[in-house]
Amino acid sequence: MFQEPDYRENLSLMLSEVLHDIGVNERTVMRSRRGVMLMETMNNITSRLTDVNDTVYCLGSQSEGTTTIGLDSDIDLLACYHKFNIIQDWSEWEPDKLNYLMIQDENTTPGYCFLQLLRLDEPLPATVIPNEHYITDRRGRILYKNTMINDLLEGADQQHGPSIAELRQPGLCDMDRVLALPCKSWPQSASGWLHRQGIGRWPTHEMRRYAASTRCLVVPTGSKVSEYPELEWRISTSLTERCIMFNLNITQIRCYVLLKMILKSFLNPQNEINISSFMCKTVLLHCIENTESRIWKDINLFTCLTYCLLELHSCVQNDCCSHFIIPENNVMAGQFTAETKHELSKNICDFIQNDRQRLLSIDIDDLGHRLQVKLNRVPHGVYYFPSSLEINETVLTWRYINIANNISIQHKHVLRHFHNENIRTMKQHIVKLMTFSDNGNRFEQVAFNFLAPFLFTTYGSTLASSSIGENNQVSPQALVWLSAGLNADISSSRLKLASVFYSTGDMEKAELILRHTEQQYYSYPVLPICRCYVMPLTVTAEFKRICSEQSENCIKHNTAFCVRFIQGEINCVPHELQYEMFRSTQDDMIHRDEYNDCWMDWAVVDSLPFLYFLQYKIYRHLQRHQDQQQALCKLITTIETDENLQHKETALNILGQCMEQENRPQQALKCYMLSLRQRARNNAANFHICKLVSGLMVSQ
Known part of the structure; x- marks a missing residue:
């Protein structure tokens, strides 16, 4: 089959070049994988810092690097709940956990199981039904229903089987969150794969050894052909499958991308x-396992694709596609009606018989048009599509923006946990965080370097606020922590340090930091980052170029995160910004999301407006009136022209207070009204308007 004429080899090479150009190349794939793994690691560090007993795994095409811009794949988040323990042998029972015995018998579909509830105090079957999520079967066993997901799904956007889908947000990939429970050991139905090896010694011994050391899981969904769909749980080998995908070569990845197109x-x-x-x-x-590894080269891409399509056609014809690791599990069971099966079989045959023409007609990522140009079917210039460089820049830019957004999200979640804690407890969390630097794996160490500076700054600022409240001085310990966090990004931590000095009246030091920060800000392409809530970003060509040329460290050097002060830092916050900590009336609270809107109890402002506001205040204090007015003009211009401001209402509120200090009440009122247009509720502008009007009435 693999002795093909030259034209198939030529087509294969052209097809490989096209896929390389649209981002399916080693560099982009590896960076994509690294980016997603970093986000996964950050999520799990945050969980451990905030005592959340679960682990999130990022799976699917985004984590594998097996997608393109046009395929628009989501990220599958698999959340593993460690308070559960799924066992196959009574010796695996653990105290202080919810233990369930995995049952696979004549009533369960292959690849699925029932979960029998066990007692909390000893390894024996439970005899009392706890709630409506359990049912007693004919044998008297108390079984856990997979419908328990309905309680956990409350408030989610959509439900797809066992997953929670979070609808697309600008600047972030779609995320599909699957809930899973960990198995203590590999299920017997999956263990045969650990000793299986195909032609060409694949999967390799190393891959199977890794699989044996990783965990299997169960997810709450039943088979479509089950007699007991509410009782079955699917056995998931997702982590092993991810390992396998990470070990595919670029030709195999390209073949998979083509199959998806x-x-x-x-x-x-x-x-x-x-x-x-x-x-x-x-x-x-299955095709890789059943062929020699030497076949999977770019020169054979077209032939390998045909082989996979023939195998897919056979699966459809036979209504059977065996799970790669659990062969008894038919992943096509119950998927098609006879009519759909006939239509699919016909379409696959049609594609195989007319494969070249069908490939040339694929619109996704302009693959067909690009291939026509490569094959000289049409001259260059007939079609316009982005160059390979532009595509790689776009892909890598959004990979890094996703990492930066995730840093912002994790920072917000940790601050939510810090919000009501005392300094001593906060330090305990910081000490726990340090273990990831000393003892963590390579991803944990990189994730630590991104997350830690923000938390060091918050801890240092909280210490400073306490000492300022006591004696209007900043303790040396606070300065050590603030200094340790200075390189979190290009501006936010430096601005907090400047605000600390401003709060103690040390205007010279504060002004020096602000001047240096402004110089840095305009020396490089800088993108504002904030995930307090969702807004689209405008990304410049210069920023894309930086992302393409550099590693993810460009996040530290080319982003400006919003500046966040929790209430424990209040003495380090200019009084004009302190109003933001009390923005919500009792009525406003009804319109807040308890989890995502936690930042509304803090003072949060975009970096650049805060920089100019601090300059305005400091130059006013230093009686440098020309510099003061220049800072005010820059603040106004930033608010009017910066499309990426996330907290524009806050920027308008501090500008309004500057206008009040300039004795321009009409302009101040205009600022507050514009602020309310940005955010009608949970906005300190309401207080500023009342205060301003009250002051005007008193003066009259």
């Missing part, structure tokens, strides 16, 4: 879900 263009039109990408992945893995 064919799926989306011809087999699942109008977003129908007949054949899933997981089925395509399963077919690909």
Whole structure:
């Protein structure tokens, strides 16, 4: 089959070049994987810092690097709840956990199981039903229903089987969150794979050894052909599958990407879900296992694709696609009606028979048009599409923006935990964080370097606020922690340090920091970052270029995070900004999300407006009137022209107070009214308007 004429080899090479140009190349794939793994690690560090007993794994195409801009894949978040313990043997029972015995018998679909509830105090079956999520079967066993997910899904946007889908947000990938419970050991139905090896010694011994050391999970969904769909839990080997995908070569990855493009263009039109990408992945893995590894080269890409399509056609014809690790599990069971099966079979055959023409008609990422140009079917210039450089810049830019957004999100979640804690407890969390620097793996160390400076700054500022409250001085310990956090990004931590000096009346030091920060800000392309709430970002070509040329460290050197002060830092916050900590009336609280809107109890402001506001205040104190007016003009210009301001209402509020200090009450009122247009509720502008009007009435 693999002795193909030259034109197939030529087509394979052209197809490989096109896929390279649209981002399916080693560099982009590896950076994509690294970015997603960093986000996963940050999530889990945050969970451990805030005593959340679960682990989140990032799975799917984004984590594998097996997607393109046009495929628009989401990130699958698998949340593993460690308070559960799924066992197969009574010796695996653990105290202080919710233990369940995995049951696979004649009533369960292959690849699925029932979960029998066990007692909390000893390894024996439970005899009392705790709540409506359990049922007693004919044998008297208390079984856990997979519908428990309904309680956890409350408030989620959409439900897809066992997952929680978070709808697309500007600047972030779609995220599909799957809830999972950990198995103590590999299920017997999956253990055979650990000793299986295909042609070409694949999967390798190292891959199978890694799989044996990782965990299996169960997720709350039943088989479509089950008699007991509410009682079955699917056995998931997702972590092993991710390891396998990480070990594919670039030709195998390109083949998988092509399969998904064919799926989306011809087999699942109008977003129908007949054949899933997981089925395509399963077919690909079986094909790799059953061929010599030397076959999987770019020169054979077209032939390998055809082989996978033939195998997929066979699976559809036979209504059977065996799970790669649990072969008894037919992942196509119950998926198709006879009519759908006939239509799919016909479409796959049609593609195989007319494969070249069908490839040339794929619109995703302009693949067809690009291939026509490569094959000299049309002259250069007939079609316009982004260059390879532009695509790689775009892909890598959004990878880094996603990492930066995730840093902001994790920082917010930790501050939410810090908000009501005393300094001593906060220090305990900081000490726990330090262990990731000393003892963590390579991803934990990198994640630590991104997250830690923000938390060092918050801790240092909290210490400073306490000492300022006592004697209007900053303790040496506070300065040590503030200094340790200075390189969090290009501006936010430096601005907090400047605000600390401003609060103690040390205007010279504060002015020096602000001047240096402003110089840095305009020396490089800088992108503001804030995930307090969702707004789109405008990204410059210069910032994209930096992302393409540098590693993820550009996040430290080319981003400006919003400046966040929790209430424990109040003595380090200019009084004009302190109003933001009390923005919400009792009525406003009804319109807040307890988890995502926690920042509304803090003073939060974008870096650049805060920089100019502090300059205005400091120059006013130093009686440098020309510099003061220049800072005010820069503040106004920033508010009017910066499309990426996330807290524009706060910027308008501090500008309004500057106008009041300039004795320009009409302009101040205008600022507050514009602020309310940005955010009608939970806005300190309401207080400023009342205060301003009251003052005007008294003066009259």
